Amino acid sequence: MSTNLNRFASAPATARPTGCDRFIAKLGAASKFSESDAQVLVDLCRDVRTIPARHDLISEGDSPHHLHIVLEGWAARYKTLEDGSRQITAFLLPGDISDLHGTILSRMDHGIVAITRARIAHVPHQVMEDLPLHRPELGRALWRATLIDEAVLRSWIVNVARRSADKRIAHLFCELHARLSVVGLVQDERFDLPLTQEVVADALGLTPVHINRMLQKLREEGLITFTSGRLTIEEFGRLSKFAGFDLNYLHPQQLRQV
Amino acid sequence: MSTNLNRFASAPATARPTGCDRFIAKLGAASKFSESDAQVLVDLCRDVRTIPARHDLISEGDSPHHLHIVLEGWAARYKTLEDGSRQITAFLLPGDISDLHGTILSRMDHGIVAITRARIAHVPHQVMEDLPLHRPELGRALWRATLIDEAVLRSWIVNVARRSADKRIAHLFCELHARLSVVGLVQDERFDLPLTQEVVADALGLTPVHINRMLQKLREEGLITFTSGRLTIEEFGRLSKFAGFDLNYLHPQQLRQV
């Protein structure tokens, strides 16, 4: 197991649903909480469902009745435009939580689609609403996760609005690298990237054709290797400098302390 | 006083700080709470400070010690890139609240600048942390406001990533129209837009020159009038159709019931 996982994740797996430790690792990377808090998080992951690739977890307009925790696989938030094109606004990785307090709003203004086959824990909303009352530290941890999600959204705006196509791709890869390493899915600068070039294009506001050309350029320059769904970042420092990637917006303060 | 303000805003002004009713109107547009809850909100606005135009409320890297409520004037979140260019990621309008739970994160990953001279209420963070315990309805209202802010961020990603320059401008204007009308700052489809073309450019990921040309186009097509800081939307329906603007992401459900 990767050294990036925190102490909870390496605890003995006492009938924990697979992937649940990723969720705990992610929250634990940004916040501190007790072992018994961690057990509460495990109990949230009881109702696990498998979603096939390309199926919607929730569609635009739905009223969500529970929130989702991604245990395995990738998902993406997306909005569909008038002309039929799709814009992805976030990737949901293992350990990510989605639609926290979703029932406060009555209708989804966007959809969530499984990019790969994904195992998703469904948590009734009421459980989540009561949680901060008994577990204040977890309440803070969830707030913190929400604020980090917002910071990621802002960085996407900057990325899409200001950076050239090659840097945009590089920045996305740096973000995914950072987020995946928190949940132990990066080994030796390598990680699985189950994205087609079309999906990358939908996330970055570019066309698949241009993604293809810019990926070739990044490969030629020795910045990345990206074949058959596996991305290798040759030198993280060089790629992040090229992309203008600044880790700080992900607020990994606690991570450094662990 | 505009008919868009809700019942709280039209209550007798019992020594309420100017602009405080905008804050109450904004929260009240999306959530319901009691008159005594509203009074609690008024009490939050005791420490009001005036910020000159172009001055930072908070700079990137600062550790915020209180949260901000905009009572009058405009502000903007922004990030500065390596090359010195600036990307605005949100406009803060009268009634908007910012850095809710800011102290949960230790350092700001972006700055906030006053676009006009602005009157800002400063609320100590501890006050806000305790508020949901005694006023659960307000806690829900603040959560709801946060979720709507997130929806706006997502719509900005879509806007910047997918729409042509003219539609991008039109979409921004529709958003501002909708948000300003909630706090009573739109009359007869007209509202003050204290933005230079450069600021619009910084928000939309375009150059001032191109903003200028596209504004001319929108004017020629009779969609807007925009002179000396005052924007008029000639026909909201036509402009919003042109922009692909869908009001629903701002979740104005409660607004309709009032």
Add this chain to the structure above:
DNA sequence: CGTTCCCTTGACACCGATCAACTCTGGTGG
């Protein structure tokens, strides 16, 4: 062994950036 999905390549068009100059306005000081 064909089908399907994804990746790749080339030619060309166009939107928006860039650079540079000019105008207009409001404010300020002589």
Add this chain to the structure above:
DNA sequence: CCACCAGAGTTGATCGGTGTCAAGGGAACG
């Protein structure tokens, strides 16, 4: 009252990044 100035808006010429369209290739899968 006028001269000057700074900031914002406007215009034109040209360049380049990315989109578009269309065709072909390769690998996985039935």
